[in-house]
Amino acid sequence: MLRLEPRGRQSTAMIYASPVIAVALTLITGIVIFAAIGVDPVTALVTFFVEPLGTPYGLAELAVKASPLVLIGTGLALGFRANVWNIGAEGQFTLGAIAGGGLGLLFPESESPLVLPAMILAGIAGGMAWAAIPAWLKTRFNANEILTSLMLTYVAQYLLGYLVHGPWRSPEGYNFPETRMFSAAASLPVLVEGTRLNVGAVVALVVVAVGWLVLARALVGFQLRVVGLAPRAARFAGFDGTRLVWLAMLIGGGLAGLAGLFEVAGPIGQLIPAISPGYGFTAIIVAFMGRLHPVGVLLAGLLLALSYLGGEAAQISLGMPSAVTGIFQGVLLFYLLGCDVLILYRPRLRREAPA
Amino acid sequence: MSGEAGWLVAVVLSVVGAATPLLLAATGELVAERSGVLNLGVEGMMLVGAVAAFAAASTTGSDTLGILAGAAAGAAMALVFAVLALSLLANQVATGLAITIFGVGLSALAGSGFVGIALEPLPGLAVPGLSDLPVVGRLLFGQDVLVYLSLAMVGAVAYFLGRTRLGLILRAVGDSHDAAHAIGYPVVAIRYAATAFGGLMSGLAGAYMSLAYTPMWAENMTAGRGWIALALVVFATWRPWRLLAGAYLFGGITILQLHAQGAGIAVPSQVMSMLPYLATIAVLVVISRDRAKIRSSAPASIGKAFHPAG
Numbered sequence: 001m002l003r004l005e006p007r008g009r010q011s012t013a014m015i016y017a018s019p020v021i022a023v024a025l026t027l028i029t030g031i032v033i034f035a036a037i038g039v040d041p042v043t044a045l046v047t048f049f050v051e052p053l054g055t056p057y058g059l060a061e062l063a064v065k066a067s068p069l070v071l072i073g074t075g076l077a078l079g080f081r082a083n084v085w086n087i088g089a090e091g092q093f094t095l096g097a098i099a100g101g102g103l104g105l106l107f108p109e110s111e112s113p114l115v116l117p118a119m120i121l122a123g124i125a126g127g128m129a130w131a132a133i134p135a136w137l138k139t140r141f142n143a144n145e146i147l148t149s150l151m152l153t154y155v156a157q158y159l160l161g162y163l164v165h166g167p168w169r170s171p172e173g174y175n176f177p178e179t180r181m182f183s184a185a186a187s188l189p190v191l192v193e194g195t196r197l198n199v200g201a202v203v204a205l206v207v208v209a210v211g212w213l214v215l216a217r218a219l220v221g222f223q224l225r226v227v228g229l230a231p232r233a234a235r236f237a238g239f240d241g242t243r244l245v246w247l248a249m250l251i252g253g254g255l256a257g258l259a260g261l262f263e264v265a266g267p268i269g270q271l272i273p274a275i276s277p278g279y280g281f282t283a284i285i286v287a288f289m290g291r292l293h294p295v296g297v298l299l300a301g302l303l304l305a306l307s308y309l310g311g312e313a314a315q316i317s318l319g320m321p322s323a324v325t326g327i328f329q330g331v332l333l334f335y336l337l338g339c340d341v342l343i344l345y346r347p348r349l350r351r352e353a354p355a
Numbered sequence: 356m357s358g359e360a361g362w363l364v365a366v367v368l369s370v371v372g373a374a375t376p377l378l379l380a381a382t383g384e385l386v387a388e389r390s391g392v393l394n395l396g397v398e399g400m401m402l403v404g405a406v407a408a409f410a411a412a413s414t415t416g417s418d419t420l421g422i423l424a425g426a427a428a429g430a431a432m433a434l435v436f437a438v439l440a441l442s443l444l445a446n447q448v449a450t451g452l453a454i455t456i457f458g459v460g461l462s463a464l465a466g467s468g469f470v471g472i473a474l475e476p477l478p479g480l481a482v483p484g485l486s487d488l489p490v491v492g493r494l495l496f497g498q499d500v501l502v503y504l505s506l507a508m509v510g511a512v513a514y515f516l517g518r519t520r521l522g523l524i525l526r527a528v529g530d531s532h533d534a535a536h537a538i539g540y541p542v543v544a545i546r547y548a549a550t551a552f553g554g555l556m557s558g559l560a561g562a563y564m565s566l567a568y569t570p571m572w573a574e575n576m577t578a579g580r581g582w583i584a585l586a587l588v589v590f591a592t593w594r595p596w597r598l599l600a601g602a603y604l605f606g607g608i609t610i611l612q613l614h615a616q617g618a619g620i621a622v623p624s625q626v627m628s629m630l631p632y633l634a635t636i637a638v639l640v641v642i643s644r645d646r647a648k649i650r651s652s653a654p655a656s657i658g659k660a661f662h663p664a665g
Contacts, residue, residue, distance in 0.1 A: 004443075004444070004662065005664070006662065006664055085448055087452065137636070137639075137640055141640045141643055141644040142643040142644060142646050142649065143636070143639045143640045143643040143644075144589065144639060144643065146395065146448070147582060147585060147586045147589070147635070147636075147639055148636050148639060148640075150579075150582050151579070151582065151583075151586075151632040151633070151635050151636050152632070152636070154578075154579050154629070154632045155629045155632050155633060158625040158626070158628050158629045159625070159629070161625045162623050162625035162626060165623075165625070166623060281452075281456055282456075284449075284452055284456075285453075285456070288449055321463060321464050321467040323459075323460045323461075323463030323464040323467070323574075324460070324464060325460065326456060326457070326459050326460020326461075326463065326464075327457060327460040327461055327464060328460075329456055329457075329460065330453055330454075330456045330457025330458070330459075330460055330461070331457065333449070333452075333453040333456065333457070334435065334439060334450075334453055334457065337439050337443070337445035337446065337449055337450050337453060338438075338439055338443050338445060340445060340446075341443040341444050341445060344444075345444070345662075
């Protein structure tokens with residue numbers, strides 16, 4: 001029978017090979033499933049993964065979808081390294097949109113160039129504030145951050161729903177639950193005419209570069225890594241665990257809030273009840289696929305952004321429900337987690353299994 | 356029956372309805388966690404159970420088949436978790452999240468053909484004479500089969516964990532898998548069984564949602580109940596009987612929103628809808644602040660991968 005034997009040390013090759021194998025296995029699974037439900041697999045795969053990239057508009061959309069995933073994923077990757085399980089990024093994204101977007105709605109007539117920067121700061125602050133709650137509850141009361149940050153996601157969504165149904169609803173909106181559109185001064189500049197590509201994509205790249213530097217060069221990055229890999233060693237070295245939890249949560253929350261503000265001040269242009277197709281949760285997959293490293297997060301963010309575009313394309317031309325995207329993402333993460341066993345263990349074939 | 360009593364019965368019935376899925380899912384998760392397995396996929400397993408139960412019941416017309424399909428689907432999802440987390444030693448937190456993400460997508464896809472169909476809710480028990488008694492008849496003798504099952508399972512799990520040899524072994528595996536392995540207990544097999552039981556119960560919780568609580572299918576219809584069930588296990592400090600109090604407390608909070616609006620209290624519906632989630636946070640804080648208590652009640656090996664060679 002097949003047994004797992006500890007390698008004794010990490011296999012560097014497998015760390016990088018595992019996501020590639022996982023993608024390949026996901027594609028094979030996709031082919032089998034498409035064939036089983038009677039869709040020509042080649043047509044389906046082309047529709048899903050190739051056609052969305054065939055036009056300049058499609059490429060711009062890829063960047064539009066990848067930006068929030070990369071922003072959130074980079075923040076989560078730093079936190080996951082330190083074993084801080086912030087899985088409420090979806091809520092922090094929502095609060096960033098509420099705080100930054102709300103500020104933009106306060107100045108509908110303003111043409112000041114300061115409106116957008118102020119909204120961006122408010123968005124970051126909103127996400128940080130929402131992440132500060134689980135950080136405080138964790139460090140002060142020992143409450144599990146997985147559950148508290150997730151519960152706050154539901155609260156954030158109801159808060160947004162309340163605002164757009166109630167006090168912030170546009171008077172000209174024929175009673176639709178939506179706010180006014182943001183003014184030009186409160187909207188992200190579009191980079192390429194005729195697309196939705198905006199400054200958010202550039203900021204995401206900058207965040208990746210900064211994240212890489214922090215992780216590789218800064219003391220804080222080193223501390224985050226050590227706390228995750230060897231918590232006892234970190235304690236002996238005198239690292240302040242409470243401070244690192246706060247730091248990980250605030251970075252993750254701030255970047256998620258920034259992504260949320262970019263989403264409403266960019267592609268959406270107003271506040272509506274549903275502002276995210278699950279970016280905050282997909283970013284968790286992005287962080288793992290990207291090996292908890294900012295550069296990997298960038299690549300994984302592009303891949304998972306493609307899964308959203310592919311899902312939309314499959315919906316339009318193959319008549320499939322958009323839920324296909326979620327299945328694709330889930331299967332991908334299954335394979336990734338399964339392949340990751342090969343980082344620490346090697347499979348050995350054994351006839352007998354003596355105790 | 357007077358109007359006053361009728362209203363009270365209606366309130367208690369809706370509390371039972373809101374509490375039952377929480378109780379079913381939390382009871383299953385409690386057993387998994389006592390064996391040392393932290394499966395965060397409860398929400399995903401509930402959704403897949405809900406859609407499987409609804410699909411089976413609406414195509415065959417049999418509630419029994421629906422319930423069985425829900426349980427089987429939940430257990431199947433749990434086995435996917437078990438293969439990854441127990442056989443391939445994947446990180447349990449990440450694997451549980453993957454189960455939930457996958458379950459949300461799978462249930463939405465599988466359920467797309469069932470949106471907009473309504474079923475008759477699961478029938479209540481009908482004991483001649485007793486079920487027709489005023490007030491208590493409907494409450495004690497008129498519930499559906501899953502409500503009784505949820506209560507019976509709490510008792511059964513409490514007995515199993517506290518009074519049987521196998522339950523003792525399961526707890527030993529959860530507290531120290533290395534010691535249990537050294538004695539010769541099959542750690543991985545026991546954890547597989549506990550995980551599958553957890554999935555089965557989550558599937559039943561989902562079946563209750565789509566066959567009894569709101570007898571229809573809608574995407575994401577569990578609305579975070581799987582996560583609340585996870586919090587309830589902490590609330591109960593891993594003791595089965597305390598789940599009962601927790602689930603009914605949360606059931607009460609959940610239905611508060613309906614009755615507050617009925618009573619004309621002018622709070623926006625969205626604010627009332629936040630209550631169960633805020634209450635979950637509050638309860639977690641109150642329970643968790645006693646670090647020593649959490650440390651002494653939580654299974655010591657929870658969430659840790661087990662490999663016989665270390």
